[in-house]
Amino acid sequence: MTTKIPAELVSEQVFGRRNLIINGAMRVAQRGTSATALTSGGLFLLDRFKGIESTNGAATVEQSTDTPAGFAKSLKLAVTTADTDMGGGQYSQIKYVVEAQDLQRLNYGTSDAETITLSFWVKSSKTGTYCISIVKHDSTAYFYVKEYTISSANTWEKKTITITPTAGSTTFITNSAGAIADDNGDGLQLGWFLSAGTTYNGATDDAWSSNSNHYATSNQVNWMDNTSNDFYLTGVQLEVGDNATPFEHLTFGEELTLCQRYYQKYGPYGTNVYPLGPSGYCYAGTAHALGHNPIVSLRANPDLEITGTLQIRGAQNDGGNDARDVASATVTLGNNSILWNVNAAAGATIGTTPIVGGGTNTTFFAYDSEL
Amino acid sequence: MSEIYTDLKYVRQLLPDGTTNDKAGIRFTKKNSDNEDVVVFVPMAEGNRHYDDIMKRVEEGTLTIEAAE
Numbered sequence: 177m178t179t180k181i182p183a184e185l186v187s188e189q190v191f192g193r194r195n196l197i198i199n200g201a202m203r204v205a206q207r208g209t210s211a212t213a214l215t216s217g218g219l220f221l222l223d224r225f226k227g228i229e230s231t232n233g234a235a236t237v238e239q240s241t242d243t244p245a246g247f248a249k250s251l252k253l254a255v256t257t258a259d260t261d262m263g264g265g266q267y268s269q270i271k272y273v274v275e276a277q278d279l280q281r282l283n284y285g286t287s288d289a290e291t292i293t294l295s296f297w298v299k300s301s302k303t304g305t306y307c308i309s310i311v312k313h314d315s316t317a318y319f320y321v322k323e324y325t326i327s328s329a330n331t332w333e334k335k336t337i338t339i340t341p342t343a344g345s346t347t348f349i350t351n352s353a354g355a356i357a358d359d360n361g362d363g364l365q366l367g368w369f370l371s372a373g374t375t376y377n378g379a380t381d382d383a384w385s386s387n388s389n390h391y392a393t394s395n396q397v398n399w400m401d402n403t404s405n406d407f408y409l410t411g412v413q414l415e416v417g418d419n420a421t422p423f424e425h426l427t428f429g430e431e432l433t434l435c436q437r438y439y440q441k442y443g444p445y446g447t448n449v450y451p452l453g454p455s456g457y458c459y460a461g462t463a464h465a466l467g468h469n470p471i472v473s474l475r476a477n478p479d480l481e482i483t484g485t486l487q488i489r490g491a492q493n494d495g496g497n498d499a500r501d502v503a504s505a506t507v508t509l510g511n512n513s514i515l516w517n518v519n520a521a522a523g524a525t526i527g528t529t530p531i532v533g534g535g536t537n538t539t540f541f542a543y544d545s546e547l
Numbered sequence: 548m549s550e551i552y553t554d555l556k557y558v559r560q561l562l563p564d565g566t567t568n569d570k571a572g573i574r575f576t577k578k579n580s581d582n583e584d585v586v587v588f589v590p591m592a593e594g595n596r597h598y599d600d601i602m603k604r605v606e607e608g609t610l611t612i613e614a615a616e
Binding site (some may be wrong): 360478 | 592594
């Protein structure tokens with residue numbers, strides 16, 4: 177892919193995979209694309225971006241084709257039940273978590289800590305002051321907030337936020353407690369806040385803090401206050417340096433593969449009932465051990481999500497199309513392999529070599545290893 | 548706010564050595580974007596965000612996991 181970078185930016189920027197954000201163009205949506213109600217615990221619809229609505233109102237998330245030039249998809253939130261009075265501990269946000277080992281280039285926890293720049297395209301029917309929250313959890317947790325303004329209603333605007341490690345004349349990030357562990361855990365949390373009650377809106381603009389309630393400032397608008405409010409986001413890029421370079425476009429295949437480290441889906445076929453992948457052996461009348469090689473290496477031991485009736489097939493020496501509903505399963509992540517231990521309906525023949533299949537043509541399973 | 552876990556239970560597994568593990572995993576149910584029922588099997592493994600969240604809340608006394616059926 178070709179990206180044009182102005183000459184004045186060349187001397188200070190990193191080239192090649194500059195963007196620390198996966199799916200910043202909002203193209204990958206393995207779980208679905210249509211409007212889905214947000215929950216207080218958070219909901220992933222578009223890959224890697226989690227919508228959270230913890231208010232007395234309600235909102236939905238969906239994938240949209242309303243975009244600025246150069247993009248094909250955006251993430252859209254819409255208020256469906258208004259909440260005009262944000263309670264103290266209430267809030268709504270779009271959240272993204274960067275894996276810790278991908279952030280080692282930031283040199284956090286040292287005097288060489290890097291300045292980083294977040295850029296994104298945003299559009300909303302509600303103008304005013306919004307807040308970006310950044311949380312670094314490892315070692316000691318530190319919290320950063322930066323305001324930005326949506327100036328014109330229903331108009332795409334590009335925002336650029338530069339975060340220095342000493343913002344607010346602090347030394348939190350440049351001291352050792354500012355370090356981000358070199359592991360597969362939570363590195364930096366980015367939050368696009370849409371509303372925040374008084375418990376969470378006491379932060380100072382453009383400053384690092386050790387206060388664990390500092391997610392927004394008191395200027396944050398209450399986006400939840402009207403059912404006509406919507407909020408679109410795309411072109412999200414986080415990079416090392418003082419400047420925002422043009423968005424780094426990847427191919428769809430590259431972006432999907434990066435997303436699959438955190439979520440990957442198998443099936444459904446849609447037209448018939450077929451094997452879905454894992455295969456192994458029967459070791460008791462109800463119990464089976466199976467192996468499966470995931471599409472790409474998962475971040476951590478995943479959840480197994482089953483939608484529809486998953487079945488063990490071929491576990492009986494009756495010469496027929498034997499199928500037994502899966503009652504329970506556990507999955508254990510090995511080195512690029514996943515072990516399934518499955519309990520299914522009784523009567524299987526020990527020593528047979530069953531496979532996992534869909535009980536209907538809409539059955540599928542997924543591994544969820546999100547942060 | 549915390550994630551809501553519906554029908555939260557431990558998973559019992561008969562293992563190849565003939566023993567039974569009554570806490571081989573944890574399961575709960577949820578709805579997906581098409582409002583379909585989804586059964587989620589959570590591994591007993593630190594680093595899995597649901598396992599970490601559930602165990603933190605169990606330790607705090609704000610969540611209970613039912614025994615396996």
